[in-house]
Amino acid sequence: MAIMLSLQEVTKIYPGAEHIKAVDSLSFDLEEGEICTLVGPSGCGKTTAMKMINRLIPMTSGKILIDDQNISRMDTIELRRNIGYVIQNIGLFPNMTIAENIATIPKLKGWDHDRITEKVESLLEIVNLPAEEFMERYPKELSGGQQQRIGVARGMAADPPIMLMDEPFGAVDPINREHLQNEFLKIQEKVRKTIVFVTHDIDEAIKMGDKICLLKDGSLIQFDSPEKMLTEPANDFVRDFLGGDRTLKRLNLLQLKSAMRPDPPVIMQEESPEKAKTMLTELEAENLIVVDQERLLIGYVDRDALTKMADTVGKVTLSTEAFLPATSSLKDGLSEIFTHDELGYLIVVEEDKKVVGILKEEDIKNILRK
């Protein structure tokens, strides 16, 4: 992957406060399609660092390259039009309709009318607001969450390769925030923008970031993937900032497929109960997962069920709720193990319910110890 954004020794000293470096020779590279979360205590310089990228704040020294081009040699207006910008308080234009808000930059770039309409409609679809219902409405008629989605859509309108997001979900209530975060990650899977995302919330930084850039007093403390930061914090400050539960935080980050055991004990529903009994003895297992010919999940059988008279396993199969998609987080997996404990483990399936593995409590322990 190509480096899309590169900060090199970027420093900011505000006039009148010469002894303080608001940002102190910050350097990091970001690959195309990555989200980098800038996080740290308030006053650490994260917002200043972000605003130097679209030159809302001029840097004192250093170099910022976008796609290998030095931004200080670009026209400011042109630079900003090619960088999506989303802020905490959204700042939708109250005098314009939703469609006009989203179309602002495409219009200034001189796109033709049809292309703009098409773009607005597709963006509204991406952020899950039906175009015909929302295009002609005004910002004041929308809820906070809806406005924030329009803010994100507006930021993406001119297809900028890079987006800057300043605590975009900071003003939304916790339930809506989680929803918007998940939705945004789904959007990101489709659009693959290179994103600099400022937040003061370490959980959000871990959840949203492919890379986390942890700042303190203007200096870079650690720049790593969330997993690396959680397992190998650079120093005590990072450890404290991540919190005492940093091991548990990894649960959110890891997916079931990284911890599951492949080769689950399955039996086809057409098999005889005798074969099932033999398998149980051979595997020294309490139960077997029953599947169809496509290996799609039907249910399970245990010894009790097999004592009933039947000619196939399928007829004595018990249903179960103890399954989750392989892409679910380990946190959800752990919760599900405790909720549905009839099997003593969790069945891991693909989207179509094809059985791919099982997950036991000790598998989670093992992966967290790594």
Add this chain to the structure above:
Amino acid sequence: METRVFYPFIKKIIPVVVTIIIVLWLYIAYGALEYSFNNLAEFFRLTLEHFFLVIVSMTAAVSIGVSLGTIITRKGFDRFGPAIMAMVNVWQSVPSLGVIALAYGFLPIIGLSGIGVIPGLIALFFHAVAPIVRNTYAGIQGVSEDVIEAATGMGMTQKQILFKIELSNALPVIMGGIRTATAIIVGTAPLAFLIGGGGLGFWIFTGIALMDMGIMMAGAVPVALIAMLFDYTLARLEKIIISKGIQAEEYQEV
């Protein structure tokens, strides 16, 4: 549903109709209608003069007021903002008659005549420009910082931000200032007669001097109707030029 249709009817239309009936009754009862008919040519001349005073001073006040109010919000000029606003506020507290008297007394000092149409226009202009400057300044200052930050960060130029964002969103407040200014001008215009500015003030003051209610009403009633006409026109104009996204609920109702 029924109350929704009925409510604005009671709230707006009835009071307006009642006012107009009272005014017309005064007009006819005191013989003002008859007097105007007998002096039709003079009636048209005075009315035209009156419109001229109002429209010319209004146009000047709007163009200069909005420009000045905008300039003092711009970088580099914004330090003059508070000083100019203080001046404007003091200026606005001077009563109408005082403004006319000041024009009469002050203009000769700078070598201009204190008598005639020009001093009348100058007085009206200075009286009306204050609320327009004030509201333009306040309206632009009132546009949310977040909106400006978003616009700047997205790559709008200063000029685009001023016209597409700041002035557009300040328009309800600016129009409020323009309506206040219009009310002031229409109300002060008859006084312009006192310094030779012409207009319907001629009949009003003649009527008062002769203690003839008919002549006075022949001037006063058209002045009142002109005031209503301007206010109504501006209210309609607001509905057309102010975006529905920022219109007060009241305007969307009917």
